[in-house]
Amino acid sequence: GRGERASATTRDSSVRAHFAVVTHGQASDPFWSVVKNGIDQAAKDMGVKVTYQAPQTFDMVAMSRLIDAEVARKPSGLIVSVPDPSALARSLLAARDAGIPVISINAGGAEARKMGALLHIGQSEYDAGKAGGERMAKEGVRHAICVNHEVGNISQDERCRGFLDALEKVGGKGRVLAVNATSPTDTQQKIMAALTPDVDGIFTLGPPGVHPALAGLRQANRLGTVKVATFDLSPDVLAAVRDGQITFAIDQQQYLQGYLSVVLLAQYTRHGLLPAAEAIPTGPSFVTKENAAAVIDASKKGIR
Amino acid sequence: MSARKWLARPELGVVAAVVAAWLFFAVTAGDSGFLTLSGTASYLAIAAELGILAAPVALLMIAGEFDLSIGSTMAASGMTIALCTTELGWPLWAGIAAAAALAACVGLANGFIVTRTRLPSFIVTLGTLFILAGGTIGTTRLITGRTQVGGLEEAGGFGTAQKLFAGQIGPFSITLLWWLGLTALATWVLVRTRPGNWIFAVGGAPDAARRLGIPVDRVKILLFMTTALAACLVATFQTVQFRGTDVLRGTGKELEAILAAVLGGTLLTGGRGSVVGAACGALLFGMVQQGIVFSGVDSDWYKVFLGAVLILAVLLNSSVQMRAAEARR
Amino acid sequence: MSARKWLARPELGVVAAVVAAWLFFAVTAGDSGFLTLSGTASYLAIAAELGILAAPVALLMIAGEFDLSIGSTMAASGMTIALCTTELGWPLWAGIAAAAALAACVGLANGFIVTRTRLPSFIVTLGTLFILAGGTIGTTRLITGRTQVGGLEEAGGFGTAQKLFAGQIGPFSITLLWWLGLTALATWVLVRTRPGNWIFAVGGAPDAARRLGIPVDRVKILLFMTTALAACLVATFQTVQFRGTDVLRGTGKELEAILAAVLGGTLLTGGRGSVVGAACGALLFGMVQQGIVFSGVDSDWYKVFLGAVLILAVLLNSSVQMRAAEARR
Amino acid sequence: MRVYASEILCVLGDNGAGKSTLIKTLSGVHPPDEGRLLVDGEPVRFSSPRDALARGIATVYQDLAMVPMLSVVRNFFLGAEPTRGVWPLRRLDLREAEEVVRAELKRMGIELRDMSAPVSALSGGQRQALAIARAIHFGARVLVLDEPTSALGVKQAGIVLRYVMEARTRGCGVILITHNPHHAHMVGDRFTILSRGRCEGTFTKAEISRDELVRRMAGGEELEQLQHELRAS
Amino acid sequence: MRVYASEILCVLGDNGAGKSTLIKTLSGVHPPDEGRLLVDGEPVRFSSPRDALARGIATVYQDLAMVPMLSVVRNFFLGAEPTRGVWPLRRLDLREAEEVVRAELKRMGIELRDMSAPVSALSGGQRQALAIARAIHFGARVLVLDEPTSALGVKQAGIVLRYVMEARTRGCGVILITHNPHHAHMVGDRFTILSRGRCEGTFTKAEISRDELVRRMAGGEELEQLQHELRAS
């Protein structure tokens, strides 16, 4: 099947190819912002046109409708994240039936492949959370708070689940704290309220959680005694890692998820080329005091 | 009806806005699939679900109340269906019945609290919104440890339910028929029956309505139940079509439904409005939302366009109405 | 003022609800830090920011209009400050001035469109909400390629600004002083000055106000500008304190501010309300939010408690008011 | 205070004397703090205006109890809409309703171009005439009118008074509140005078002359002095 | 139609004749479709009621233009609040305001327990008296009154009429709209009769007798027949 479809799509490569990206996270989200930067850069490098769409909130119904709309536009290729395979199945099968090659990024993996995705680029959020938990445990953390700024978003929930599972395995325990990503004051006060004396670690799921966490610790005079770790990078996060305020930051290198997906899809539609792997893992990689300074510049440019 | 009467209809403005939006996207996004059958079907599917919510929301708003809890009622109903079938092993229809019963209770509770305590429904239903949303997350995680439940296709009776709630007629979703049917029904009730007359009175002059012996409280309670049941119906569509649900389904739908109703000429303060207007409002909203996607606007700037088109549509809407009002004189 | 007059005040109910909430959490979460100084400071910090938004929002609502755009005005203002200082290298104060100018323009535009076109402000400001939110995202990503901008501490004048906007007085945040000052000012304007009198008239009987020669449109435009400037002030607090901002800052604050105002007895339909009530509403909201965290309720069930406590608080509020009304007779 | 069938009781009193409040109590809007209400000799306690209506007590309130944004026809029949068809197809019989309203208004000397225009487009007098026509149409046993003639011109006021008398002829009890002692004396059988919330006495037509009524309403001699002044200037 | 200083022009007409609409045009609420408005001989075009107020034209509307939820005092001074102090400390002078209102209402024979109670707690007549007192207090040059006496008892109506005449004495022009030809004839200098939106002629007091006025307003012979009927029954 793969070869046939490839030849079918290579025929119209004289026209400028147009790829559609539909994910479950908006470009206003700092994590997805980096993904989109990778996409935009790849579009420039490959000379293709790419559009990026995401629902206003974590909404699988709206996301499937976006995929439907993109399929109706008949793009040369489709890049999707698949956080809920059963909800998106219908739309993905429709894309497959329309002969549009699909690459899944960030979330999806094997499930997406069953529905015709050629390849998955990303990491398992659960595994990444688990790796974070193991590392925190190694640092001696036993009572941790997992600060979730998007309860109900499956990616964030999985990160916390993996983290808490890893902590439980070594006899520690943790608590999920739901905060409001859009209000740092509320978040800081909530973290401080949850900061009972036995807490010795805070694990945040991204920059919206980590800055208020640091501010709260500073105000409670527990900066340094309570270990802080986070998902995802920003220049401020990296500076804090460099200065030792944050123990480590987990990086998915999500820029690659955006960049590679466009490059690979372009190669596939032009020449029928595709890596001989089912999945390309982009993470997790850990940024610590040792290597933080090196990536700050990349982060300022929105690459990490 | 004479031409003058047609000009006087409150829906004229929103119809004009719908036509203008369609023309706009036909020109700017016509070559990228907006005009195709499947493109049309894609915005009609959005409009249908929103419209089914907007019709009872418009009735409730005409009666002077809000329901902010329909979004989380959707989440709770959908999750009830999913949990009953996958965890308890009930047939799908039993799950749907349970969800409907839950929704009816939510509506009843909303209506009861609002009419008994005379609290603003804005606050009461916001409270219900929080309680239902939190309850859905808590219960689901307690039972399944996850926030998504899928695998509905294995439940008994899924085939018939799928035909009824998630079928296709050519490229179009069957929800379109439901939308048309329910809009017609709600319009008929509003303008041709006694309860419809009462709805206007309850919102337009509650004291007068009470003095004339209209059962103000009963009208409001029934309307709250109607909005909750509509939310349950839409949740059923989505749960059956997507074979599962998650705890965030429906978030924010309450504001979209209110927006559709207001776009269609329903007053926020009650006493005036129309179901056909709300349907047009839903159509306008769906068309704009999808039209922007078709026209390939970068998602960074998506909201700017959404906002601008919204304001322009309402401006057109009101200027057409003013012209009509002048022509009438 | 006599005892009878105190009983007649509309704030009595919400004050009772605040006391009840405090007692409730003192009992259930007293041993986990709710009663400590830093615990008190933590909910006061939330209440202060919300209260600074809620005061002008209450005034605007008394005048019969809504402003849904304050959340995205916060995002836009904060980002203006951050971009001006980090990208353009301006001193911090220049950035704050630019943000205030932007906010004033947004308020002016809102007010101008609402008063000129007579469109419902709900829709107009929803449009502004989208446009501003989208504009902030688009511009920021265009300039920086990111959605977060930090490093404000390097800007000129950061030290003084930090003392003024993000300082601490013991365990308490300096925003508390701002809140008290602005609440007192807004109360004075509302009940002791001519423009305050006009605000009530504009919302309570717009036609009568117009006939009596009150500049209805000017009052509304100024109020829209006030809400936007308050949003800019809160954005300044947050941007200075957290040394940076992101494009989603403030999302949803508009509804919280409206909620606080309504909790404090402001009518959604305009014409009645109080600034002190709105401040108490903000305090209640902050206390409930933090109290639940202190009492260690699981995150999954957080919203259930929030909703339940909200409804109970409002119920208490209204029953106290009814008692007071009876006592008055 | 009593109203019998086939008689007109006029309630007179100064501004703020409590006339409208009395009416609201009679028609079930407010529950009375004290005192009893007897209908057909048995004590009743109206918990809502619906109860009062069911007992055949129809009221025209001073603020008219109209829904401004609804049409003339719909306001007329509000709460008692004529329907046809059987449930679930029971629907408003708008055509019949319109004919009834047109006929009733015509009898009051008012002709409207457009019966589907909202009530808010009517003049103050037209609105009052509509409210009165409605009460008379539905007033089964007792008709309560709060200042029905105040916004009406001489002609319409005359028509209303004639109606009130017609209602009496039909065996209906009427409670008429008015500031116009001339009108009151012209049609009333008995007169109750209220002052600052208390009843100052009830008189039959035989017991009290028109001038006496005028004087009592105006607070005795004060009025004469006033009329004198007015003449003089 | 003209109003001179120191005279009272009465406007009479059937319900729905357009009296209130005429008033709203005069006071700047609606712009006129055709026709001109002259003040002191020069044509003006009021774009808002504020303009009219600035020209010294104060109006009592039939629907009174009150803010129900505001207090009596605040309603009285709405739009023209007395202040003290200098900006930015300029504030309402509530004490003085309250004294003025108390005095003005007392002159009209009305005493209120609580001046800070909302207007919605007043009776219909008290509210009308308040609106009239306000217009008279602020009516600099022309006073326009739309049915001022309709909700008032005999006593208050008499007081209002006396006020109207006092205003004339002070050199103010008054336009008085009323349904009561007796009242009109008692105080008016000239009379304009409106019918279905057109002016049917203006008469001076010398030209028209009270009975003639009553007859014209009631539509000629019809009324006599009515009165006959009323007497007969």
Ligand SMILES: Nc1ncnc2c1ncn2[C@@H]1O[C@H](COP(=O)(O)OP(=O)(O)OP(=O)(O)O)[C@@H](O)[C@H]1O
């Ligand atoms: N000159 C006019 N031409 C056309 N229509 C008019 C004119 N004047 C008034 N109308 C209409 O007649 C209706 C009633 O007018 P208005 O309220 O002025 O009556 P009114 O004389 O004040 O009656 P009332 O004594 O009952 O208060 C309104 O709907 C108004 O639009």
Ligand SMILES: Nc1ncnc2c1ncn2[C@@H]1O[C@H](COP(=O)(O)OP(=O)(O)OP(=O)(O)O)[C@@H](O)[C@H]1O
């Ligand atoms: N029996 C009573 N005891 C105490 N207060 C009363 C009583 N009756 C009426 N009131 C109060 O007096 C005020 C005016 O009453 P109401 O509106 O009934 O006057 P009214 O006689 O209808 O006057 P109008 O002729 O001006 O319409 C109201 O605020 C009411 O609460």
Ligand SMILES: [Mg+2]
């Ligand atoms: Mg009365």
Ligand SMILES: [Mg+2]
């Ligand atoms: Mg009139």
